[in-house]
Amino acid sequence: MDYSLNNIKKIIVSKPLKLDCGQTIKDFPIAYETYGKLNAEKNNAILVFHALTGDQFVTGTNPITKKDGWWCSAVGPGKAIDTEKYFVVCANVLGGCMGSFGPKNIDKETNQPYALNFPVITIKDMVKAQETLLDHLGIKKLLSVLGGSMGGMQLLQFCALYPEKTFSAVPIASTSSHNAQQIALNELARQAIMADPIWNNGNYYKENQIPKNGLAVARMAAHITYMSDKGLQERFGRKLQEKKDYEFTFDADFQIESYLRHQGNVFVERFDANSYLYISRALDYFDLSKQFNNGLTEAFQNHKTKFLVVSFSSDWLYPTKNSKDIVIALNSSGANVAFAEIKTDKGHDAFLVDEPEFLKTIKGFLDSNFELFKNEK
């Protein structure tokens, strides 16, 4: 893993942040990236929240991994989220490993990485940490916030905490609360990481080792949930990996096996195992209704934010039902809400790939809201 994160943009949050767990942190870094330019009226800013294993490098080339940004399909010049028109901001989440304050950071008191001494954080903590960026960038009110998966959860939390800070919002393939299956899948990933002896109760930094095996298994498990049954079958089916027939070994006979192993192997090069534990924990703790007397409707009462809720028909990790529950709560609270279920075989990952109907939908929503926002008195 490349730990040289020296040249990336960062702010140091000096204001103390009281975390949900009770601890208070201050003077911690939040790393971020921006694309496009903030206009003179400062009304073209869009905040993007990233998913579990995402980072601030939304588009272009990620300077750390040298690979494409994770949302190149949607963000860039002339794209659905047009960086020639909009100023796009994304921050690495608290607990992450791309420059924001996370478990691999050095604890000044011990001069060692925090590892499991890092406080357990929540989606709310992440959102509060990111909100500090708006002041720094001189943004009073965002044109929009967008986020898929965990990004959508941060978005909902942001809207609940700061209803005046965004004109519109697009939660994508997300949920307002992790259910038992979603918790189970995260627990599986955590147990896979913790099963690796190199993980060593979180203390693997000193030897410059990585619990690669466990982290790769965690990634493979997650990756299966990102794709639909039908999508996997169309892409891989029972195709063999450069061989004419079964070889009767435990090598990768099938292309899907080889693909999964590859996904595991490349992931461990870019992601910190402890960050995976912390961020997945934040996902499981997320339950927006719990913050509002067990009523999700309460979270959005009297808000003026214009919502577009998006789900994907073949997403079984955060199925349409999760999005519909958000729509129902928004409707009950009297909010302005549109809903689109995009028909696709691409599963949960559909928000990350070139899915024309999806991209057209968010482009239309952003462009029309930009006109409304410009004319707002």
Add this chain to the structure above:
Amino acid sequence: MDYSLNNIKKIIVSKPLKLDCGQTIKDFPIAYETYGKLNAEKNNAILVFHALTGDQFVTGTNPITKKDGWWCSAVGPGKAIDTEKYFVVCANVLGGCMGSFGPKNIDKETNQPYALNFPVITIKDMVKAQETLLDHLGIKKLLSVLGGSMGGMQLLQFCALYPEKTFSAVPIASTSSHNAQQIALNELARQAIMADPIWNNGNYYKENQIPKNGLAVARMAAHITYMSDKGLQERFGRKLQEKKDYEFTFDADFQIESYLRHQGNVFVERFDANSYLYISRALDYFDLSKQFNNGLTEAFQNHKTKFLVVSFSSDWLYPTKNSKDIVIALNSSGANVAFAEIKTDKGHDAFLVDEPEFLKTIKGFLDSNFELFKNEK
């Protein structure tokens, strides 16, 4: 793990068996159990095929694990598969770890356990090995064969290989071929096992060690697929494990976490990791249509066996579509086939639990087929 399997029923198959991988085995053990009595007419015998982690101990108390047999819900005196009426036989599969020939057996040539020198086996190999039991028990033709999940695959293979050897057949929550997602889930489990350094390329028997961590993760992953989203939510939801609020640690805060960990921990006490690899490999290789010029219909052409195909509405591991594909092929081949999709929230595991509509359906089918079989000239 208790390796004392001395007092269980076994046959030694002396006739050479040529495996799909090309190797030939002979003089190997197949362990089995029987329930009820074979009647004088020898027309009340039912062969049950077990699933991935099942064994021959269908009902009563498993003498090795001291727990209930895996199909107590369906098999026993007065139950749907009534052992006062029927003679029920079940064998441990080839590659298994309950007494049948498997990777933990001693290779007489090296005086060491086979481990990964055990030949890679297929569902067809398993079925051929079990068929030898019928002669031993004096059964010319079975009243019925039943099997859920991998048991259903063995059943389909049995019917394709030996169309004259059973009067009826009940494949349950099964498929005629593993698709990409099903292969992916098995590959995930294998990678979890192989990621455990104690697995040591399969050579863990000598030190009397078990790759517990890896095998437990594999089991957790599988267990999630055995339950439905809705079933998990109804049973566990976001209920906390004997605590009032989040503890902000990586301990099991949620009941579902605790439940999954428990499932992993108890499993490693009774199952051999290498057996898991071999049997899951057999599942992935299974593709009945591949054996018949890529046409599933061919597999059942001119067969007289009466089929009842059963699926469960909330089973996402072997969804109803998989069963319907079997029904379509059986119909095309002119076979006698009934189909029942049982409405349930219990997911794939529904065939193992007390699901009244399911049990009533198989009881009705067996009892009526017994009458028909008795009157058969």
